[in-house]
Amino acid sequence: MEFERFALDPVSRRRFFHASGVATAGGSAALLAACGGGSGKSESKASTETDIAVLNSAINLENTAIAAYTAGAPLLKGELLKLGREFLGQEKEHADALSTAVTHLGGHPSRPKAVYDFPRVRTQRDVLLLANMIEHQAIAAYLDALPKLSSPDLRATAAAIVTTEAEHVSVLLGALGRPPVPTAFVTGTA
Amino acid sequence: MTARDPDRLIIEDGDADTQAIAAYEATRRHAVRRGLVAGGAVIGAALVPALLSVREAFAAAQTDAAILASAIRLENTAVAAYAAAVKSGVLTPQFRRTAELFGRQEAEHAAALTAALKGLGGTPPTGTDAKLLAPLGRARTQKQVAEFAIQLETMAVAAYYDASKMLQQARLLQTSAQIMANEGQHLVVLRQALAKDPVPSAFENGKASG
Numbered sequence: 001m002e003f004e005r006f007a008l009d010p011v012s013r014r015r016f017f018h019a020s021g022v023a024t025a026g027g028s029a030a031l032l033a034a035c036g037g038g039s040g041k042s043e044s045k046a047s048t049e050t051d052i053a054v055l056n057s058a059i060n061l062e063n064t065a066i067a068a069y070t071a072g073a074p075l076l077k078g079e080l081l082k083l084g085r086e087f088l089g090q091e092k093e094h095a096d097a098l099s100t101a102v103t104h105l106g107g108h109p110s111r112p113k114a115v116y117d118f119p120r121v122r123t124q125r126d127v128l129l130l131a132n133m134i135e136h137q138a139i140a141a142y143l144d145a146l147p148k149l150s151s152p153d154l155r156a157t158a159a160a161i162v163t164t165e166a167e168h169v170s171v172l173l174g175a176l177g178r179p180p181v182p183t184a185f186v187t188g189t190a
Numbered sequence: 191m192t193a194r195d196p197d198r199l200i201i202e203d204g205d206a207d208t209q210a211i212a213a214y215e216a217t218r219r220h221a222v223r224r225g226l227v228a229g230g231a232v233i234g235a236a237l238v239p240a241l242l243s244v245r246e247a248f249a250a251a252q253t254d255a256a257i258l259a260s261a262i263r264l265e266n267t268a269v270a271a272y273a274a275a276v277k278s279g280v281l282t283p284q285f286r287r288t289a290e291l292f293g294r295q296e297a298e299h300a301a302a303l304t305a306a307l308k309g310l311g312g313t314p315p316t317g318t319d320a321k322l323l324a325p326l327g328r329a330r331t332q333k334q335v336a337e338f339a340i341q342l343e344t345m346a347v348a349a350y351y352d353a354s355k356m357l358q359q360a361r362l363l364q365t366s367a368q369i370m371a372n373e374g375q376h377l378v379v380l381r382q383a384l385a386k387d388p389v390p391s392a393f394e395n396g397k398a399s400g
Contacts, residue, residue, distance in 0.1 A: 083388075090392035097393070139371065146367055147360030156395070159354035159367045163347060163394035166371035170378040171388050180379055184295035185302070186371035 006119040007129050017064070017137060047150035052107035054145045055098050055154075058161075059110040061138045062095040067116040068134050072127030080124065080175055087131070087168050094161050101154065125176070132172045138165045140188030162186070241345035244319065248349040254362055257353050258307040259315050261366070264346055265300035267318040269293055271342055274326050275335045285332055285383065292339075292376050299369045306362060333384065340380045346373045348396025 006012045069088035076084045099109035121127050142162045149155045166186045174180040244264055251257040272293030276286055304314040322342070329335045350370035357363045378388040 086387075086389065090389065093392035143364050143367055146354070146363050152355035155363065156351055156354045157393065159351060159370055160393040160395040162367050163371045163374035164389060164392055167374045167378045167389040167394060170375040174378075174382070181291065181295070181372065181375040184298035184372055185365070185368040186375065187368055 004126075004129060007133050012119075013133065013137075048105050050148055051150055051154060052102055052105050054148050055102045055105075056107070056110040058142065058145065058158075059095055059098045059102070061134075061141055062091050062098065063110070063112040064116060065091040065131070065134045065138060066095060067112070068118060068127075068130050071116075071118060072121060072130060075121060075124050075127045077124060080128075083171060084127070084131075087171075090164060090168075094164075097157065101157070128172050128176050132169060132176065135165050135169045135172065136188045138188070139169070139186060143188060241322065241341060244322065245345055245349050245352065248352050251353075251356065254358050255307060255310045255312040257357060257366075258303050258310070258362070259312065261349070261353065261369075262300055262303045262307065263315050263317075263319060264349060265296050265303060266316070267322050268296040268342060268346065269300060270318040271323055271326055271339070272296060274323060275329075275339065278326075278329060278335060280330065280332050280335060282332060285336075288379060288383075289335075289339075292379075295372060295376075299372070302365060302369075306365065336380050336383050340377060340384070343373050343376045343380065344396045346370075346396070347377070347394060351395040351397075 066088060069084055069091060073081065073084050073088070102109040118130065121130055139162055142158050142165070146155055146158050146162075149158060169186075170180040173182070244260070244267075247260045247263075248257060251260050272289045275281065275289045276293065281289060307314050326335070326338050329338060347370055350366050350373070353366050354363060354370070357366055374394045377394075381388045381390075
């Protein structure tokens with residue numbers, strides 16, 4: 001129950017994600033965007049800087065998810081352990097692809113933090129709730145970021161990642177005994 | 191290979207679209223790998239050429255209004271598909287409730303897209319794509335209905351993926367991604383119903399997942 005109280009408290013969630021390098025707005029994660037205008041920079045340079053800032057914030061979220069699935073794996077059993085490992089591998093694929101994109105744009109990809117201060121998880125259910133919370137935050141953040149990305153390919157990649165995270169959510173909700181597809185529009189808000 | 195093989199893409203007008211053929215072949219190879227095309231499970235594979243034409247309509251759309259019109263037609267077709275699935279008489283009560291829910295959600299998508307298109311001054315299309323629905327009439331088992339739905343949802347994901355490269359308005363881009371994510375969630379439930387991996391790809395773009 002201790003973890004469920006944490007997961008339901010927007011202030012606790014905001015503190016947690018802020019400590020993980022993820023900005024939040026209105027209780028939901030938002031990917032950071034550099035302010036490009038008014039500084040005398042060319043438009044393309046400003047949009048590149050925005051892309052790098054947005055992508056690095058997304059990498060922070062992916063690294064948070066990687067840390068959560070890694071920390072939670074010992075508490076998962078059977079099919080859920082198998083799925084947890086699969087989701088962990090997919091979050092790593094996201095982080096790798098985003099890091100490659102940042103490097104390609106001339107930036108330095110965000111690195112994982114040395115320590116992630118997760119709330120204590122004691123049961124398989126706690127792990128599912130933690131993963132569900134992080135996946136929701138990721139979806140909201142990517143949706144916020146989509147229009148800020150300058151290139152069509154980056155926008156399409158973000159849309160594909162949002163869809164995979166939404167699929168993770170469906171599996172997690174089902175495992176928690178909740179409706180797996182609760183709304184027609186996936187917004188990342190609980 | 192025969193001219194009537196339902197597992198084959200037939201180009202009849204001589205105006206071959208190499209990209210479409212490549213996409214079809216990739217999809218078919220994947221379907222074969224996953225056993226979709228074996229035995230009586232050809233319903234989904236028979237749908238692939240018709241679905242590709244829908245996706246091409248998305249790809250050919252040059253404006254937000256044209257993309258919305260393509261999306262509305264696809265959503266209307268999905269609504270009709272789930273309604274036909276519900277009436278097929280081959281679904282268990284639980285799967286029928288799932289089909290009813292997904293049909294309602296496709297209708298919500300269609301309504302939102304219709305409002306958006308009207309907001310742009312466009313006229314929403316009506317009707318459905320009969321070519322897409324035809325294979326569903328041959329479904330005799332719940333498994334075949336689920337396979338049909340997987341192909342339909344997969345192509346919808348691919349269409350919205352393409353749309354995310356082209357949409358200009360920020361709000362439409364976000365709505366498109368929210369719908370694409372919902373179609374992905376439908377895929378999870380459908381794949382689980384067929385004991386498949388529910389999330390087979392880290393990048394769900396509708397191009398290689400079944």
